[in-house]
Amino acid sequence: MTLKLHTIIVSTRPARVGPSVANWFHDFAARHRKFDASLVDLADFALPVYDEPNHPVMQKYVHEHTKKWAASVAAADAYVFVTPEYNFNPPPSFVNALNYVYKEWNYKPAGFVSYGGVSGGLRATQMAKQLVTTLKMMPMYEGVMVPMVAQMLDENRNFKSNEPIDRSAAAMLDELFKWASAMKPMRG
Ligand SMILES: Cc1cc2nc3c(=O)[nH]c(=O)nc-3n(C[C@H](O)[C@H](O)[C@H](O)COP(=O)(O)O)c2cc1C
Numbered sequence: 093m094t095l096k097l098h099t100i101i102v103s104t105r106p107a108r109v110g111p112s113v114a115n116w117f118h119d120f121a122a123r124h125r126k127f128d129a130s131l132v133d134l135a136d137f138a139l140p141v142y143d144e145p146n147h148p149v150m151q152k153y154v155h156e157h158t159k160k161w162a163a164s165v166a167a168a169d170a171y172v173f174v175t176p177e178y179n180f181n182p183p184p185s186f187v188n189a190l191n192y193v194y195k196e197w198n199y200k201p202a203g204f205v206s207y208g209g210v211s212g213g214l215r216a217t218q219m220a221k222q223l224v225t226t227l228k229m230m231p232m233y234e235g236v237m238v239p240m241v242a243q244m245l246d247e248n249r250n251f252k253s254n255e256p257i258d259r260s261a262a263a264m265l266d267e268l269f270k271w272a273s274a275m276k277p278m279r280g
Pocket of ligand 1: 211
């Protein structure tokens with residue numbers, strides 16, 4: 093069974109670090125070979141603050157940006173959110189993108205790669221886990237956290253991983269694949 097993984101860059105500001113970390117993770121996931129891996133950049137969708145007139149459960153989307161985002165979310169069997177921490181929380185761009193659709197997220201597993209200062213974005217991950225369960229996603233226990241992310245970039249802003257981070261990434265992908273396989277039949 094081929095299962096699709098979307099690694100999603102959820103910070104959208106200019107000069108963000110998100111793509112550096114996400115490019116590394118996406119390459120790692122592709123080499124891990126369990127999933128058919130794709131990289132998705134939330135910035136490409138330019139989602140405004142939630143502006144649909146109907147509740148997303150109805151899937152009566154009126155805006156093109158929503159239809160495009162819904163199609164992207166629907167195409168995956170599992171997600172990895174690459175997220176920073178803004179004031180101990182997930183960035184508003186991430187929360188906004190989660191709110192935009194509902195059924196497209198349902199019954200799929202979610203992993204987190206978080207980064208930040210000394211806390212490695214863990215507080216943002218913990219907050220985001222609560223939110224994704226409302227969308228009927230299953231958050232993974234296994235996770236990747238990157239403390240002091242600025243020190244992990246080379247002169248070209250490429251992310252330089254290390255052995256413990258690689259190990260946590262492999263463990264999270266193994267678990268994500270188990271859950272993605274188990275949850276696929278739950279979707280009607
Ligand atoms: C509005 C804002 C709030 C932040 N709050 C935190 C924080 O609570 N904890 C933390 O570790 N880093 C915090 N940072 C620093 C970020 O970890 C760092 O800027 C990181 O590069 C943000 O990810 P991004 O570049 O992909 O947007 C904050 C940065 C911004 C812009």
